[in-house]
Amino acid sequence: MRIGLFATCLGDTLFPDAVRATALLLTRLGHELVFPPDQTCCGQMHVNTGYQREPVPLVRNFAEQFGDRSIDAVVMPSGSCAGCVRHQHQTVADRYGDPALRAGVATVKDKTYELSEFLVDIAGTEDVGAYFPHRVTYHPTCHSLRMLEVGDKPLRLLRAVEGIDLVELPEADTCCGFGGTFAVKNAATSSAMLADKLHHVTSTGAAVCTAGDSSCLMHIGGGLSRIRSGTRTLHLAQILAATRTAPYPLTEAAR
Incomplete structure (x- = not known):
């Protein structure tokens, strides 16, 4: 599959090893990775704090960066960011967006997954060949x-x-x-x-x-x-x- 990898803010700034590990794992399993260089924050922090209008540009950018039809799935090492994209982006788009944003959000959210659910539900694997004797x-x-x-x-x-x-x-x-x-x-x-x-x-x-x-x-x-x-x-x-x-x-x- 052709996968769009979303790094998340924390991954980009504080925990890049988790993002690298995600990329390494998905590549090892035979997937082709795409990393849109202009990706930014998903806007979760704003929405969770009660500022739903402010993240509209972030939601729009996410939809634009990962809306390419050639990307089969968007995967991220974060349940909270995946939850934001799948649920909160639609709320923001419906309340403060335009028809183009609502359409873009609907397209991307349906192919967005947290890492574990992608591996088990979409890739259909539980044994990824890992070794960790601890x-x-x-x-x-x-x-x-x-x-x-x-x-x-x-x-x-x-x-x-x-x-x-x-x-x-x-x-x-x-x-x-x-x-x-x-x-x-x-x-x-x-x-x-x-x-x-x-x-x-x-x-x-x-x-x-x-x-x-x-x-x-x-x-x-x-x-x-x-x-x-x-x-x-x-x-x-x-x-x-x-x-x-x-x-x-x-x-x-x-x-």
């Missing part, structure tokens, strides 16, 4: 779990990874407390929610906590670092991209 626990992010309803697709992909010791995360479906600008506007509540999540992560004895969103991993990873837990965070794509011939190196503290 103890791992998985945090299902709110947007992927509730908006996209990806279900156990990330776990099915992880269970097929050679060498992995996958352990269940207690109260996994509880929010980590990030929520984008929620963590800034409601810092005390966010920190309390994070403390609960850190307790559950460290109770697993996992070397790695993984998820499908770099934003949640940033929040959880910061907390794990501050308490010197020895557990690190990695995006799901980075685990799935690792192989026997190109393993992912963990630090000694996380082994």
Whole structure:
């Protein structure tokens, strides 16, 4: 398939390794990648904070960058951004856009997928040939779990990874407390929610906590670092991209 890869803001500025891993994985599976160089933010931050008119130019740009009919699917290593494109872009276009924008959004949203749902539902694969001989626990992010309803697709992909010791995360479906600008506007509540999540992560004895969103991993990873837990965070794509011939190196503290 010919896939349009959306990097996301966090991927572009803070977590490029997750984007590179996504590209490596999809290429290894035989897909042709297209990376529109003029892609920008999807506008999720604006919409989630209540500013629905302001992201119209961002929504329009996304539709223009990925609306090429030769692109069979748009894939991104982010459940929250995929949820924004699939659900919130239509709301913005309907309220503040023109007919061309509404048509463009409708075309693109129907072929947009978060990484795990693309692999399982569209590519039809669960075993991607990954090798990751470490103890791992998985945090299902709110947007992927509730908006996209990806279900156990990330776990099915992880269970097929050679060498992995996958352990269940207690109260996994509880929010980590990030929520984008929620963590800034409601810092005390966010920190309390994070403390609960850190307790559950460290109770697993996992070397790695993984998820499908770099934003949640940033929040959880910061907390794990501050308490010197020895557990690190990695995006799901980075685990799935690792192989026997190109393993992912963990630090000694996380082994």
